[in-house]
Amino acid sequence: MKKIIISTLLALLFWACKEKTKFSYSVTVTAPKEYPVEVHEGWLMDDQKKFICAMPKAGVANTRWLFDGKKAGQGGSKIPYHLNLTYVAYAEKKFYTVDADLPVDKILEEFNKGFDVEADLKVDGEYPLVHDTYNTFTIGAAPGGFIVIWLSAGHHRVEICRLQAKEVFVDVNDFYQNADDENQQQFFDSWFKIAVPEATQEEIKEQGIPFGLWDNYRERFKYRFVLQPYDDKDKFTFQSVGYFNGEANLFYLPNLNKNDYTLVGIPNIAKLSFTQYNTDIEFNDQEMLSVFKELQSKHPNKPMDILVVPTFMYKDFKLSVKCEDEIIPLTKYKVKGVWGG
Structure with missing residues (x-):
């Protein structure tokens, strides 16, 4: 009987621990409004190097540094161990790629730590605080290949890590289906005018891009x-x-x-x-x-x-x-x- 009880407790402990390593989340990509980017390709992988989900290709990402990007049906429940992302930075007229392992312990720690939030229903005339956790995994891309990853939910957001992307060549015809009439430089020049706000275009011409600002x-x-x-x-x-x-x-x-x-x-x-x-x-x-x-x-x-x-x-x-x-x-x-x- 004692063995049965111990086995049952161990089984419950196992499943409790297992549940704490699975968290459902959406994946988004964001960028400063003044310095938009757009995903070319990318994915997240688990500890077995198996595909979790692709990076959302939701058009131009310029939703500001403090906000998550557009949700385009990408996400998972396995903890991501590796990130691969290639994107175009329109203000810089460059493609970047980042291929890096992720700090799994930090991700798990923050998911488990979560935060307190007011409940939806009142108890004794007041909204009690209840525990909740994050539901969005966001990759932010700023000038210079500066990458930050956050977990977020509502008005709660925490940084997971900072990564560095490197410049890479991507044939514009592999990225943009209607690019056959444009060469590489024409593509960059035309999208610089389309995607980058006019005020930012002028600032770049006069002062350059403020590399290092987001690290500060x-x-x-x-x-x-x-x-x-x-x-x-x-x-x-x-x-x-x-x-x-x-x-x-x-x-x-x-x-x-x-x-x-x-x-x-x-x-x-x-x-x-x-x-x-x-x-x-x-x-x-x-x-x-x-x-x-x-x-x-x-x-x-x-x-x-x-x-x-x-x-x-x-x-x-x-x-x-x-x-x-x-x-x-x-x-x-x-x-x-x-x-x-």
Whole structure:
């Protein structure tokens, strides 16, 4: 009898562990809006080097760094061990390819770790927090063959790894069915005008492509948002923060009450809710990098506070960054609106 019980427990443990290595996900490809790409071919493989799924060929990918790409029916449930992707970068007039193993332990860790999210139904008049996990595997491609992979779900997004693609030759006739009347350079020139925004075309001509920018975004800082209401009665009730490195977090009560510091990239957009009001604030990447680095150079390894100070009747907000006893006002953020009241 004891042997039967032990065998049953071992079987249950086996199946529990097995379930934790299978997670359903869609696969998407994204790129900065200003620097669009398009998939030529590619696939994910499992630990047995067997095909999981192809890369989605969903046309021009320019859905911005903070958002997943278009879903085109590609995905799987096996943990991917290897990525192969070849794509065209229209702003650079080049094809790139990346052929690399993936950090399986990191992928499994993040799938299993997941995140807390509000339930769809109320319990005792409130929406309880329930555990959930990621459902999208996204490959981001930025200028210079810069590749980042994220897991995401809704407003939660976490970086898995950074890879480097290399330039490769692809005959335009193998990529584009209607290219017979165009040579390689004519194809690149015509699609540069079609796919790349006009403002970006001008910037490239005048200043070149900002290679390395997206690597700069990956630098992490320890900080938090701190509300300083004029009547000392208000508080945060919700935070949704998207970062320039492509990650994103949601913060709910009661976790907000802990007021913890997090080690993350510089903020891109913060959706902040208070007792009666809520707002969306967009940050300037160069200002945030400059201010954070200046404070960290003066106060090494000390955490920072982004101070959010509402004006009278919450018509506007004044923001600054504090580290120990030093405060630097921010000037280049944009308050996109204030709602509620």
